[in-house]
Amino acid sequence: MTFKFISRAYIVTTFNDYEKKNRWDNIYRKLYYETKKQESEMELSYDEAMTDVNFVKNRYQNVLPFDQNRVKLKTRKNGETDFINASPLKIPFANRDYILSQGPLDTTSGDFWQMIWEQNTRIIVMLNNVYEKGSMKCFPYFSTEDEKEKTFGDFKIHLDEETGTEIFRIRTMTLTATDPIHIEDGQTNQRTIHHFQFIDWPDFGVPSETESFLDFCQHVSDSEEKLRKEETFSPVVVHCSAGIGRSAGIGRSGAFVVVDSLLNYFQKQKTNHSEINQEIDGNNEIHVPATLEEFVLQIRKYRTGLIQTPEQLRFCWQSLNDWIKSNPDDDEPQQQPAEILPRKRQSTSESIEIRNRKQKIQEMREKLRKVEEYKNKWYRRWLDDDQKRFWVKSSLIAFGAVLATYVYTCYISKNE
Incomplete structure (x- = not known):
């Protein structure tokens, strides 16, 4: 069966087919070669990130922003460059706007908060822990209950509230610009930042189930929609370790972008069919990918290596498949499978010991x-x-x- 564009029916049909034939390794391998070909044809380069003064600002030597698509810091002092390891990514058909960044270093945390301020970002999505398997994956650039106030360069952050579960944490912080050079006419020197941290993504793996990740995505999406209504919407900054997941952190961010954007697209499609149909017909010149593989290739034009393993690719598909089965589209019953099974919910109050045991079982399987x-x-x-x-x-x-x-x-x- 072929599909003109990504749809609920496409996700369910292809997921079942790939599962039955165990095609994940082959699909991922094909994506790898097509990505290399795409980068060569587009002549993508990393010259700015490779200069001596900027190279030390990169967490990993092989995870660099393209010269053709990088965020540039606007305010520079003391001869500093405009470089930061971050890449903008717009997805018009899903009405999503992201900035994919590496996890800040000790020496780049000030630049990170400057980027947050200059891009008017109000939401940060963090998909890793500070330490994983004894290695620091990200400098603790955010405030916590243990240390409610921190200062990085020209910016101060203060924790107002922290809630959540053992799976993810939600922090509300106040960001203050302490140097007037960053404040434009009519602006205040303070903003509210919503910080979402998913802490249950194992290094070198994927979450043991999709329920908690989908809940996390929904919390982020709800916050985005609220900001849209307040007309303060701006790019969502997403990072793991390197802003793209395996141990280098270049897959988790990609997985989040794929799942979050397509979930929003499906929800938008259900509530406003006429708008979506116009986009599909090309009247608004918004391209909707025909396949999930095409979508992954599309976002890889803007940041290298998004989705790092066949397991991460499968997890994206499974998350979407599970969400679709528990959120059937009543307006398109003919595209749905004959039997809709509810997604199995897993309690987020399970002990860490039990979850670790389940993760080990998953790794053995x-x-x-x-x-x-x-x-x-x-x-x-x-x-x-x-x-x-x-x-x-x-x-x-x-x-x-x-x-x-x-x-x-x-x-x-x-x-x-």
């Missing part, structure tokens, strides 16, 4: 799955081919005949 996949590939390579199957059978028969002859000879010799 993943290892077993890969072993079985390898074994299946080995057998298919030999036994699905008629000539090789004949060769294997003939060899076994010949070996059996030789072995029988040898045993018989030994028996005769022993009895003589």
Whole structure:
């Protein structure tokens, strides 16, 4: 079945097909080669990030913003450059506007808050912990209950409120510009910042279930919609470790962007079909990708390496699939599967010990799955081919005949 554009039916149909045929590795491998080809054709470069003065501002040497698409700091003092490891990303068909950033370093936290101020950002999405497996993935640039007020360069932050669960934390902070150079005419020197941190994404893996991640995405989306109504909407800054997830942090941000933007698109599609139909017909010149693979390639034009593993690609698809099954579109029943099963909810009050145990079980299952996949590939390579199957059978028969002859000879010799 082919689809003209990404839809609920497309997500459900392709997810089931890829699951049944276990195509995730192949799909991801194809994306990898198409991404390399795309970057070459677009002549994307990293020259600015590679200069001596800017290179030390990068957390990872292989996760750099393209020269053609990077955020530039507006106010510079003491000969500082305009460089920060961050990339803007607009997704018109989903009405989403992001900035994908690396997790701030100790030496770049002041630049990070300057970017937040200059871009008028009110929402920050953090998809990692400060420390993971004993390694610092992000400098603690935000205020907490233990340290409610911090200062970074020309900016001061104060924690007003912190809520949440063991899965994610939601902080409301006041950002204050302490130097008048950053304040334009008519502006106040304070703003409210909403900080969302998802803390249950394991390094080198994906969450054990989609429910908590979808809840997290909904909290962020609700905050975005509220700001839109107040006409204070601006780019949402998203970061993990490097702003793109594996250990380098370049997949979690990509996964969030894919899921958040498509969920908003599906919700918008349900509430305003006429507007969406105009976009699909091209009247408003807004391109809607035909496939999720095309969408991933599209966002990779703006920041390198978004979605880092086949498991992360599958998790994006599964999250969307689970959301669709628990939020059926009554206006398009013909596109839905015959049976709609509710998404299984998992309590967010489970102990950390239980969740860690479940994560270990998931990792063991993943290892077993890969072993079985390898074994299946080995057998298919030999036994699905008629000539090789004949060769294997003939060899076994010949070996059996030789072995029988040898045993018989030994028996005769022993009895003589």
